Amino acid sequence: MRYAHEVDKVRTAERALMARLPDGTLMSRAAAGLASVCARILRGGRPHAEPGLGVYGARVVLLVGGGDNGGDALYAGAGLARRGAGVTAVLAGTKSHEGGLADLRAAGGRVLPVAEEERVATAIDRADLIIDGMLGIGGRGGLREPYAGLARRAADSPAIVVACDLPSGVDASSGQVAGAAVRADVTVTFGTYKPGLLVDPGAEHAGVVELVDIGLGPYLPDPDVCAPLAEDVAVRLPRPTSESNKYRRGVVGVLAGSETFTGAAVLAVGGAVRGGAGMVRFASSEHPVELVRQRWPESVTTVIGDSLDGIGRVQAWVAGPGLGTDERAEALLAQVLATDLPVLVDADGLTVLARRRDLLWRDAPTVLTPHAGELARLLGTDAGEIEARRLEHVRRAAEELTATVLLKGSTTLIAEADRPVRVNPTGTPWLATAGSGDVLSGLTGALLAGGVPAIDAAATGAYLHGLAARLSADPYGDGAAPISAYDVLDALPEAFRTLAG
Ligand SMILES: NC(=O)C1=CN([C@@H]2O[C@H](COP(=O)(O)OP(=O)(O)OC[C@H]3O[C@@H](n4cnc5c(N)ncnc54)[C@H](O)[C@@H]3O)[C@@H](O)[C@H]2O)[C@@H](O)CC1
């Protein structure tokens, strides 16, 4: 698991640790970690020179802000200068970290005030590597000048951009980017991940994130956000044993599809079948039932009117894809939510819930899987607001709707009251295709029916779904192509095998 902490918790932990160490120890640990990652990057090749030349002779530019983030960059720059790099520090703050500046000068580094525009521009354009040390966890809001101009210039340079602690302009606690921000190829972060490095839009500014241990671990409280690794997901996968039978593996009920919308039902049932359900019971009107029977003969189908009576026993429900939003859909959804079973509600079901939030007053687990538009309807806000502050909104939704909420999008987030928000690391933009959400619903429903707790089922479903999409979009790792929701379904067995292996 990668754990992330908000700024106030990082600061408290840093204070506690600093009290036990000589002055400057933490900064020198951070700077040493940053310098060693930069050296490794330079050994891998530089834009302006032959690969493998290493640090000696490399052109390194430091963008230095007025706070301790700038201090880290200056000390790291001094370390690289001692290994033979040509280091130029662009001083952009109203003041600069004195110790760091003295160390850089002593190591033979050059210093340029930001006002010397032409020389600054030339240094940035010719750099092999730029260290962004303008703002760290003390940054508030989008970058102001002169930082914003430096961030733009760095983006246009062929240099590799390495962010110190986090890309300047990204809000460390939320991932919000309010205006200009640095786009890094690599971010070297200290002590713990910051939520803004894992959650978009911040995450996409961070590039590859490397964590440097500065000894903060024992002083950190529970995380605010975490991102599972493959091994965290693998241990949660339900696996059949010699004792298993179809009932023990879990029977999932799927209430989906209507005379108008049939495809969503076929995909949701497919997700449940491929998600490892022991049995799938599908309830819908005639046309979708006919289609599901043809494509998934292993499912047990029932044509229903406006009642679910006689469907048979299930252990979890998936309700909503293609269901419609009329009174019949509402009545059926109400029946599902009146059970004491785990229920996942998606798509049209969420639209119905936006006008019938009372249906969520239940004791059994409820999983909601909205995209930003659907969540906006549920919370009475607009999708743009949600996209800009995804973490805040998914937490609010989990509290207000008393449910496990999986917010789909560029980074899928899963929230449950009083628990760290889970960030799914496996998505791909190719997954933004019609019907892929229906597959996720069925898959997650199968995990719920298999007895996986709601937040784990949602996080595991999202992980497998994203992995299946990656495997089908780019099976050989040498170039991606568009995929359909069906391709995701077809890649699910491979995704399970990848995790199990
Ligand atoms: N506290 C510690 O123990 C450690 C801190 N470290 C470093 O220190 C950093 C935090 O240092 P600081 O607290 O000095 O904060 P920062 O270096 O992030 O920046 C602080 C200053 O930037 C200005 N500022 C804020 N938002 C701005 C904006 N949008 N545009 C322009 N200027 C803006 C403010 O005037 C503020 O004083 C960490 O991110 C990390 O890099 C590391 O050395 C490890 C140890």
Ligand SMILES: [K+]
């Ligand atoms: K930074």
